[in-house]
Amino acid sequence: MPWWSWRPGHAGGVESELRAEDGNVRLGVPPQRDPNAVVLDPLAVLAVPRETPDKPATVEPVSLPRLGEALDLLDIRYLADGDGSLLAMWERHAVLFTLEGPEDEILVIRARPHSTVPPDWADRAYRVVNEWNHTRRFCKAYVGDPTERGQLPIYAEIQVPLGAGAHDALIVEMLDCGAAVSSTFVDWLHDEGALL
Known part of the structure; x- marks a missing residue:
């Protein structure tokens, strides 16, 4: 058994399902899709340049101005x-x-609720945060160090190494995922x- 927990409907981030048509159960077999189905590309709505055979996507170093441009495309004010x-x-x-x-090669998306937790709720905070980490993908969550007032902040964070660069899309x-x-x-x- 792998050290990570398997979740029905997912295998390595790719949509999948359990199939038992012939009596055998197979994990990670993607469902058949209608080749004529229309699939909407949410990035196309944002007018992000997409890779085409005559114009491949350009991989460039990630920088703060590029992050700002992406947030502008997502209409996130910052x-x-x-x-x-x-x-x-x-x-x-x-x-x-x-x-x-x-x-500056690691993209960090760190969220913090405005509300904090009183110190006598520390055990509850750790249990709730652990439940999130156990049942969800993407953001890791943690209880931060006490503030000057002794309150406990809660954080959710995504870190992605991008030393090789990335294309705009x-x-x-x-x-968008982080937000x-x-x-x-x-x-x-x-x-x-029921923590905050």
């Missing part, structure tokens, strides 16, 4: 903090988009997680 980070604010949380590492997709999962995480903390 502030530049002057320290090499972009900060987007929502009603219940903020998301930091930045580059870290020795050569990939950056847009990663930032969406961050919102889902914070909503979950307020609702199902």
Whole structure:
């Protein structure tokens, strides 16, 4: 058995299903798709240049200006903090988009709910965060160090090494995923997680 838990419907991030038509169960077999079906490309709506046979996608180093351009395409408003980070604010949380590492080669998307947890709820906070990590993909969640007031902040974070560079569509997709999962995480903390 692998060290990661298998989840029905997924195999290595590719849509899959269990099939037992011939009596054998197969994991990770993608479902058959209608070749004539229309598939909408959400990135096409954003007018992101796509790879074509005559114009391959250009892989370039990831930089803060490129992150800003991707956020603009996604219509996510943000502030530049002057320290090499972009900060987007929502009603219940903020998301930091930045580059870290020795050569600024690691894309970091870090979300923090505005609400914090009192120190006497620390055990509950660890259990709730562990439940998220056990049942969800993408963002890892953790309880941060106490603030000056002794409250415990909660974080969700995605880190992706991009030393080899990335094309525009990939950056847009990663930032869109990070923003969406961050919102889902914070909503979950307020609702199902019942922590905030």
